[in-house]
Amino acid sequence: MANVCHSRPPCATTDLVIPPTPPRRAATLHDVAREAGVAVSTASRALTRPERISAPTRTHVQEVARRLGYRPNRIARALPSGRTLMLALLVPDITNPHHFGLIRGAEEQARAAGRTLVLGDTRGQAELETEHLDRLGSVVDGIVLASSRLPDAELLDLAARRPVVLYNRDVPGLPGVVTDFVGGARQVVAHLAALGHRSFAYLSGPREAWSEARRWAGLSAAGVDHGLTATRLGPFPPTVEGGPAAVAAGLACGATALVAFNDLLAFGVLRELQRRGVPVPAGVSVTGFDDVFGADFCHPPLTTVAVPTEEAGRALVDVLLAPPDDPQPTVLPVRLRVRDSTGPPA
Amino acid sequence: MANVCHSRPPCATTDLVIPPTPPRRAATLHDVAREAGVAVSTASRALTRPERISAPTRTHVQEVARRLGYRPNRIARALPSGRTLMLALLVPDITNPHHFGLIRGAEEQARAAGRTLVLGDTRGQAELETEHLDRLGSVVDGIVLASSRLPDAELLDLAARRPVVLYNRDVPGLPGVVTDFVGGARQVVAHLAALGHRSFAYLSGPREAWSEARRWAGLSAAGVDHGLTATRLGPFPPTVEGGPAAVAAGLACGATALVAFNDLLAFGVLRELQRRGVPVPAGVSVTGFDDVFGADFCHPPLTTVAVPTEEAGRALVDVLLAPPDDPQPTVLPVRLRVRDSTGPPA
DNA sequence: CTGAAAGCGCTAACAC
DNA sequence: GTGTTAGCGCTTTCAG
DSSP, rough: OOTTOSSSSSSOOOOOOOSSSSSSSSOHHHHHHHHSSSHHHHHHHHHHOOOOOOOOHHHHHHHHHHHTOOOOOOHHHHHOOOOOOOEEESOOOOTTHHHHHHHHHHHHHHHHHOOEEEEOOOOOOHHHHHHHHHHHHSSSSEEEEOOOSSSSHHHHHHHHOOEEEEESOOOOOEEEEOHHHHHHHHHHHHHHHHTTTEEEEOOOTTTTTTHHHHHHHHHHHHHHHHHHEEEEOOOOOSSSSHHHHHHHHHTTOOOOOOEEESSSHHHHHHHHHHTTTTTHHHTTTESSSSSSSSTTTTOOOBBEEEOOHHHHHHHHHHHHHHHEEEESOOOOOOOEESSSSSSOOO | OTTOOOOSOOOOOOOOOOOOOOOOOOOOOHHHHHHSOHHHHHHHHHHHGGGGSSSHHHHHHHHHHHTTTTTHHHHHHHHHHHSEEEEEEEETTTTTTTTHHHHHHHHHHHHHHOOOOEEEOOTTHHHHHHHHHHHHHHSOOOOOOOOSSSSSHHHHHHHHHOOOEEEEEOOTTEEEEEEEEHHHHHHHHHHHHHHHHHEEEOOOOOOOHHHHHHHHHHHHHHHHTTEEEEEEEOOOOGGGHHHHHHHHHHTTTOOOOEEEEEHHHEEEEEHHHHHHHHTTTTTTEESSSSSOOOTTSSSSSEEEEOOOOHHHHHHHHHHHHHHSSSSSEEEEEEEEESSOOOOOOO
């Protein structure tokens, strides 16, 4: 039995006899074909294009494949076709609840389209984003980049190689979906104005983030519209850890309302305020952005801007799978969710 | 110029002249080699084993590669070598904060080892887990399965094909790391007993989860040790949505303490209790499991069992990369974190 | 309907 | 050092 494959040594290539014994190593299509007594091309078709094969051969091959425990090698399959049926979603921070909906929505839509979504966390660092892209880029059929920190040029370059869609980032010529930050900002300011505030401090996030600029633009514009003076403080880390520094700065400037870059930072702010014994909203009002998990059970429940993230996730994958001729970014409507962290100024 | 590759049609294979014009399609190693006037193997080595190539050729090839914007095709590279430098981590629920640390730890360790970690969400469904495995299985070099819902046999079968490590699941013969649920349960019960409780209700999670059985085993054992009567209620969905049903059952049985399967369920319980106007811990004590994001700022802050998840993530990847001869599961110590949701019985 | 053969892009012996 | 060549496992013309 010269050509029976044993566990370790690679198979000898000189096959003279057809052995009935299945090889112990992962069964390949060749194994199935040989065992079934057909050509590999026939075996291939029997498994992937059943309609082009006569019923008897088809079932026989499938039976043999099953018996051998054959599993197609996705890598080998992807080489000729160039398609892996995998999509990638890169987020700057997978622990940010804001991305939950995005992930869920994207995954659902991907699955519905017969694709598998793989996730990558870039930690908000361009360097890691590039690394992921290098590794995954040639492996997936398309990429969703959430809040990418990469320069426009690199994004354009990437998009020239394979389908790319952007979330909360606007690069002319590239498709994507963006949150209506400006509208959200206006709603926050209008709410604050209605409450009687005359000014507010914006606790800003990463300057590299495209969304940071959008938020501030909306906030300052709405500020002049409503006659509120807006002060931009920071940047602070967009996490609960950013709280202490943000509170220190916010209180120092005497603001009656603190508008945080996102909910995570708002959570940190709330906690720090509590530590300092500053009552919310009696002493100072606080707002967030995103309406993430926890915003309704923190203390006090947070007034924040809700973003339809699941919808965003679905839209992103849709666009990835069927790129529009006109790459206009879709803009997602948002809604202010008033809870207990905002009230009239002291 | 017969062999200049144009955008669409595949390259003609009969090259007679060496054209100076780089092809517009993604540059391949062949393009680089041709353009640099060397053999593909030389080009390959210049890019991946620089030390085995003379300085002039090496720099020349690298320069040409750069100019052509050459990016190695990971798929093609993986075919002969069988290695993609990618690792997969499949979790039942990516939105469960419990997995954050796991993901972070695993990702860090993977990166340190020069690997890229891809994440998959199985939604706690065996079916989706299988699907992910089919797709990713032959693409990654190893797999971390968190709280797998697959039967032992399938796991064993999978492990025969490629490296697999389990998180919170014990399958004889397979390496993994597990949380010390029994120890955690004992700490919870001891704490409750010290507070003066005489009984408690366990709001259980998915029966299919291996960890569910472990928790209950620890809880009931500790119950007899401390002379507390334990009642197992449920199962309830291990999410905040499970709260109402769990509270209804818990209150109906007259328990003075509610021990939730995990923090997410505990959050839901807290919220439902508040809705019903039942004071915590004055009316009833509540505990969770995991110490996830939010446990310290929910209302009231939750007494729960903290699990060193980042450490788990790192350990998991370590084991994946260097499988131990003896696949004894590593058990992770846990610590009870006492906050404000527990107190003496009414 | 089935088989033979040519690659997909890259790496790795094995020569020169 | 560098070039030649043979695949990795699969899909896909192209014949028969």
